Amino acid sequence: MKRRRINLGNIGEKVITPIIFLLPSLSVYLVFTFGTLIYSFVLSFTDYDGLSSRFNFIGLANYIKLFKDATFYIALKNNVIWAAVSLIVPMFLGLFLAVLVDRKIRGENIFKSIFYLPQTLSFVVIGVIWSWVYEPTKGIINSTLSAIGLDSLAQQWIGDPGLTIYSLVLTGAWQITGYTMVLYLAGLRSISQDVIEASRIDGANNWQSFWYVVYPMLRNIRTVVIATIIINSFKIFDLVFTMTQGGPGEASNVLALFMYKEAFWKFRMSYGTAISVIQFLIIFIVVAVYLSRTIRQEGEV
Amino acid sequence: MIVLAFMFLVPIYGSIVTSFKSIEEILTEGFWSLPNHFSFESYVEAWQLKNFGRYLLNSFIITIPSVIISILVASLAAYPLSRIKFKGQNIIFFLFVAGLFLPPQINLLPLYKFINMIGLYDTYWALIIVHVAFGQPICVFILRNFFINIPFEIQEAAKMDGCSNFRIYSRIIMPLAKPVIAVLLIFQFTWVWNDFLWGMILTQGENARPVTVALFNLQGMYVVEWNIQTAGANITAIPTIVVFLLFQRYFIKGITLGAVKG
Numbered sequence: 001m002k003r004r005r006i007n008l009g010n011i012g013e014k015v016i017t018p019i020i021f022l023l024p025s026l027s028v029y030l031v032f033t034f035g036t037l038i039y040s041f042v043l044s045f046t047d048y049d050g051l052s053s054r055f056n057f058i059g060l061a062n063y064i065k066l067f068k069d070a071t072f073y074i075a076l077k078n079n080v081i082w083a084a085v086s087l088i089v090p091m092f093l094g095l096f097l098a099v100l101v102d103r104k105i106r107g108e109n110i111f112k113s114i115f116y117l118p119q120t121l122s123f124v125v126i127g128v129i130w131s132w133v134y135e136p137t138k139g140i141i142n143s144t145l146s147a148i149g150l151d152s153l154a155q156q157w158i159g160d161p162g163l164t165i166y167s168l169v170l171t172g173a174w175q176i177t178g179y180t181m182v183l184y185l186a187g188l189r190s191i192s193q194d195v196i197e198a199s200r201i202d203g204a205n206n207w208q209s210f211w212y213v214v215y216p217m218l219r220n221i222r223t224v225v226i227a228t229i230i231i232n233s234f235k236i237f238d239l240v241f242t243m244t245q246g247g248p249g250e251a252s253n254v255l256a257l258f259m260y261k262e263a264f265w266k267f268r269m270s271y272g273t274a275i276s277v278i279q280f281l282i283i284f285i286v287v288a289v290y291l292s293r294t295i296r297q298e299g300e301v
Numbered sequence: 302m303i304v305l306a307f308m309f310l311v312p313i314y315g316s317i318v319t320s321f322k323s324i325e326e327i328l329t330e331g332f333w334s335l336p337n338h339f340s341f342e343s344y345v346e347a348w349q350l351k352n353f354g355r356y357l358l359n360s361f362i363i364t365i366p367s368v369i370i371s372i373l374v375a376s377l378a379a380y381p382l383s384r385i386k387f388k389g390q391n392i393i394f395f396l397f398v399a400g401l402f403l404p405p406q407i408n409l410l411p412l413y414k415f416i417n418m419i420g421l422y423d424t425y426w427a428l429i430i431v432h433v434a435f436g437q438p439i440c441v442f443i444l445r446n447f448f449i450n451i452p453f454e455i456q457e458a459a460k461m462d463g464c465s466n467f468r469i470y471s472r473i474i475m476p477l478a479k480p481v482i483a484v485l486l487i488f489q490f491t492w493v494w495n496d497f498l499w500g501m502i503l504t505q506g507e508n509a510r511p512v513t514v515a516l517f518n519l520q521g522m523y524v525v526e527w528n529i530q531t532a533g534a535n536i537t538a539i540p541t542i543v544v545f546l547l548f549q550r551y552f553i554k555g556i557t558l559g560a561v562k563g
């Protein structure tokens with residue numbers, strides 16, 4: 001009798017309690033994200049247009065069409081550019097700022113706030129502000145260039161097909177640098193001063209002790225920053241949508257926007273889901289490969 | 302660094318000064334100059350004609366419950382994931398973490414259809430539910446990682462005294478987690494407030510449309526009236542900037558909480 005009660009209590013503890021606690025969160029999460037995710041996968045194999053109630057399974061037709069679609073490659077290329085530039089500019093700028101701020105300078109908090117401020121803004125707000133910065137005649141860049149007599153350098157920052165995507169990435173960099181700075185700063189602050197002093201005693205100068213001692217110790221932070229930047233770069237939507245809607249033509253299109261336009265403007269719903277499935281797989285594979293390589297390297301060291 | 306800080310602020314400076322200028326002044330003077338006389342006309346225009354007041358209110362009505370519910374629900378889920386050992390624990394936690402990688406576009410169409418089907422299209426609840434669902438990965442992740450570091454001795458002692466799990470959760474764990482909850486509150490607030498995609502997809506007209514989407518429409522309507530555009534942008538940004546300035550320290554702590562432990 002006694003033993004049985006203990007067992008019941010155990011079942012309560014090990015099964016029922018977790019279920020009750022998890023239920024609200026897990027049910028909302030699973031229905032709205034995983035449920036819809038699976039539905040997306042299914043739809044990508046159909047000819048569903050979003051309007052009619054019936055649809056047929058058409059196998060891989062959407063995917064075959066996608067791999068022959070020139071816009072897909074433009075969008076993919078732009079996402080890759082986004083990731084590549086973001087892995088250079090905000091990464092190093094963030095690290096550089098973190099090192100500067102870490103020196104316990106006066107007004108540290110003010111500087112941190114300034115660099116972090118763009119992170120708190122909606123991409124729609126950023127889109128408005130930067131459209132004005134890039135404005136061809138009165139915007140800050142071109143008007144300043146002409147004021148100092150460098151009219152020839154003035155560009156159609158978000159009108160020139162070859163340039164637009166870089167202008168957008170630069171805006172993105174302005175937004176994300178504060179984030180990388182704060183992460184690096186946390187990493188720097190977690191390194192014990194003793195280690196740095198030890199390297200000094202061994203005769204390392206400022207630069208050497210940073211490069212050979214501090215920088216390698218930031219590895220974990222760097223992994224997080226790189227993974228976050230990659231994920232963000234392949235998810236990017238709001239900024240491009242509000243600033244250029246992928247234009248001029250398709251020049252600044254990205255995968256997420258490509259999907260949105262196909263699905264909601266052209267009513268090619270199932271084609272849109274196929275795009276989003278590919279977008280998801282790209283993120284998943286790139287991040288998985290990156291993380292598994294980093295973990296393996298860590299094992300070797 | 303001062304140079305860099307200056308460069309970072311220039312776009313924001315432009316947005317502020319421009320919003321107080323008249324359109325004629327923008328066309329003659331351009332970006333840099335301070336307004337000749339401060340004019341609030343652009344704000345009045347955005348507020349009255351474009352009904353920004355209503356959209357701001359919508360954003361608050363969406364954001365506040367979304368934030369509270371998502372953190373509450375996530376904290377309940379984080380409790381068994383960190384304080385009770387049970388089968389499948391790791392799989393469930395992994396499911397939540399996987400959500401951090403998902404691009405929202407993959408849920409876009411089915412969710413749009415589903416929200417229509419259950420009759421929530423163009424309501425506050427549509428956005429609240431979606432934000433709660435999409436807030437789960439990060440909230441569960443951060444809370445679970447915090448909970449798991451609370452010493453287990455406290456819990457054992459309480460159990461000896463006959464405390465139920467719910468009491469342990471509500472009387473011991475949650476009070477200890479206050480700092481991390483504060484961080485999450487602020488973070489989720491900015492996140493939900495700044496959302497654009499779901500607001501655009503799931504609403505129509507004034508009923509439930511958040512201010513970010515209203516700003517986007519304003520941008521399309523006043524293509525050359527930079528004063529009105531920037532006024533709208535500033536109105537939209539003020540709540541998050543105020544929250545940021547008030548709770549700055551939490552913000553910066555929050556990023557590291559979300560990331561370093563990953």
